[in-house]
Amino acid sequence: MSNFKPLTDLSVAKKESEIADYWDDNEILAKSIAIRDGKTPFVFYEGPPTANGKPGIHHVIARTLKDSVCRYKTMQGYQVKRKAGWDTHGLPVEIEVEKQLKLSNKQDIEAYGITEFNQKCRESVFSYEQQWREMTKRMGYSIDLDHPYVTLDNDYIESVWWILDQFFKQGLIYEGHKILPYCSRCGTGLASHEVAQGYKVIKSNTVVVKFKRKDAEEYFLVWTTTPWTLPSNVALTVNPQEVYLKVRQNEEIYYVSKTLSHKVLGEEFEVLEEIKGKDLEYVEYEQLMSFVKADKKAFFVTVGDYVTTEDGTGIVHTAPAFGEDDYNTGRRYNLPVLQPVDETGKFVTTPWQGSFVMDADLDIIKWLHGEGKLFKKEKMEHNYPHCWRCQTPLLYYAKPSWYIEVTKFKDKLVENNNRVEWYPDYVGEKRFGNWLENANDWALSRSRYWGTPLNIWRCGCGHTTSIGSRKELIENAVETLDQTTIELHRPFVDDIHIKCTKCGATMTRVKDVIDCWFDSGSMPFAQHHYPFENSENFDQLFPADFICEGIDQTRGWFYSLLVISTFVKGVAPYKRVLVNDLILDKDGHKMSKSKGNTVNPFELFDQYGADALRWYLLYVSPAWTPTKFDIEGLKEVQSKFFSTMRNVYAFFSLYANTDKLDPRTFFINYQDRPELDQWVLSKYNSLLKDVEMDLSVFDLTKAVRKIQEFVNEDLSNWYIRRSRRRFWGTELTDDKKAVYNTTYEILVGLAKLVAPFAPYISEELYRSLTDELSVHLADYPVANTQLIDSELETRMDLVRNLVGLGRAAREQVRIKVRQPVQQILIDGKYEQLIDYMLPLIQEELNVKAVVFAKDLSQYMNFSLKPNFKVAGSIFGPKVKSLGKALATLDAASVVLRLEAGETIALEVEGELLDLVKDYVITTIVAKEGFTMTVEDNLFVILDTTLTKELIDEGYAREYISKVQQMRKTNDYEMMDRIKIYFDGDEEIAQAVKLYEDYIKKETLADDIERINDASLEKQNLNGHETGLKLEKSS
């Protein structure tokens, strides 16, 4: 191949789609894994998205991170297997189907039929899968979609059962009550995100009630906002650390928190005793309402840290049936659960039998008043959750539920978490760490339909047992089952019974399914159908080296993975976790359908390209900060980075193809290449080093920003721009070979460098530049530190700064760069350093000579300031006085002496100090009368006197520029030869004559003719109106 393909003009959408097809056709993912056979594995776990709902932009960011890291690690030489997964169970799926079928509660579902309902759930899941596949392919997320793990597969469920069986066998699964928000009208519990939607401010009656102490005529004062829960009271709870008062008021004796005593009792009361909360523990009292009988010991004081003294009385009414804290307290003290309310929210006993609990509040207050148990009542406004579907106030209900006793091995969780590397670290240490410290038991069961069935069977005799595999189920089943057709979902498993080993009776399965987070948390095992398959090589697939998900997974997947693996294997299932935050709209608001500020990723892919979107998301802010999505930023990335990359390639290929040159056929040794090449190679290799460092701590943002900076500033705007003439040369000199070598090497390197982040453009570039199959099979470039020359980089920076200053100086006096000037002066101390770079400065600034000024005082005034960093640590508080002392010195002479290495004695605060060069910073300011610019002690002085010669040359340069512009507007080819006609005054004509050869060479003109013709296009040459016309040579 002697020809470098031009980049296609197809729309990004079309181009990227073609490349994606190319990857599929050539099985690039499979090959990238196959060629790393035997290499160190880098284990990655894909968090399964819920296949319920369309993929959005927030999915694109997480997957961009995952993909970039996996591609990077692959290119680094690791073997990175990537198995897709789908989370297919759970309430969100059920709700979706309920809506679709217009079912509004569980009764409806059961009437519709569980078989049919679950069939619909299964279909619903797969209807979204297609969109996810499309998005995955389109964004270039390289993952194996053809062999995914799916949580609804029998194999998957079997692995989950195996895990549950382990928990059960070790006695870590128990049945208890879970308090959950419950809509009594709909007859169903609500998930927390549903609860969050329905908060409303309501007014309710709050009461302070008197609970009589059993062994004395004394009363505990207790506040509640829900009088209807009082019949279920079984305990009072106080804070063990708080001080409580026993007081007398109006001949009655009360207990109340010291802090709140005035708020509750007013000012007039007599303090009888101060008691610490802890000392009230187990003090018994009489049941407030004796409508419900307790079957265990109850009605005594308990302690709990959650009790505060901000509201109420500091003594909390505790009804385990209706509150989470209450329920937990109940468990700690083994209290009974009194439940006089049925599933429709009505009292089944008590005088208020048949009425909805909240409607009974007033009657209950009347009853309390009548019994003399009411201390006071008041109305209060507060937030209360309502059912978002029917507006019924929700009740917090204790429902029987199965738990995993996480609290038993909480310490192990914390310990394992401490070994995980979190990016950023605070998510693991604080957010997740704190959460683990306070972890409660995991409520495992759900009284629903579409999920992994709980594998527990119960007998009438009270015996329970669990089943750990299909085989075990078949062997123990009363019914005859077929290994090949067995289906583990409801309702089929509900019909399977097993024989009780205790009493011989028939056991029935507990009807619940399990929390779908348990499904996804089991994936390290279940994705490989462990331990039924792959158990021999499991250690190679566990634990993950890397996972990456949104911050919302702290309580979700991160947690469920950790709990399950800690139990099963004793270690954390992941070594490194990269966490990403949300995507907000450009004003920093959360995207939501109701606000209408969401963005459709597919539209962005089509319009700007997946590469640009991926690059932008990485570029705009670090993964772990909320990303404000702004389309303008996306456009900027597209033009700044992607079009620059394409243009550099286009430039290179244009000349390589025109000259029929292939840089792979020759090689100039690095040390023989020009300074400019060595400089850009040094920059490039420094970049490789930096990128490797940033990526080692998953800071993709820094890496991407540095790459973009290099491409824009160093490669395009300096190296290529400065090297243009080297490409034009007709002879194949070593210099020309060098520029081709260098450009080619860097372009190929860049294609690889960029590949993990922008897989499409890198592929296009790489395949245009090489004969290889794919950039994603290549090795990631590694810095050649021998080519890094930081001193050279410094020198070039200096030159670039000087050039900038020179331009600024020209600007001051309005002499454009095309007008040559005689000379500039720069600081003599740089002579050694940049002597040989002078031609570069001359050309950039269009000056005839660069002069190093030796005696600066001729042009400059000096001032001296302390170098705080050095002097501050030595002189301490005296630096301020030092500053004043320095100001009094004759700066010009002091600078010379210090530069020469002399020490100067200086009196500061009556003490003599030895002043050396390091203690001061010299600043220079231009003296009046010089055209110069100064910045950071760098300066350029411009000699602005223009001789006749310079002015003529200026005309010539101007003349050339105009002709070149006209060539362009006339659409001439680059190599077309032309003839120039012009008219104009004598001054111009003379200059043209003088520089005729130069003009001809620059413009590829064979002939220049001065004519008189009014039809010529009028141009302004530095104030001289001149007509110009071009014509192609025949």
Add this chain to the structure above:
RNA sequence: GGGGAAGUAACUCAGUUGGUAGAGUGGGGAUCUUAUAAAUAUCUGGUCGGUGGUUCGAGUCCAUCCUUCCCUACCA
């Protein structure tokens, strides 16, 4: 209410161990071009959220308050 993160130019963000605030975008007027719907330099622009403290010196460390976002929670 609890936990976490953040607050720097009009906007998006850098700012390493404390050393006297920086880039891009935007806006203004210029320049340059045989790669660029481009580029180059330049001008414009800041009580580093507020207040205290430590220090010779604080965007950076400490305390406290304010604001925004996220997670979580009917704490009676």
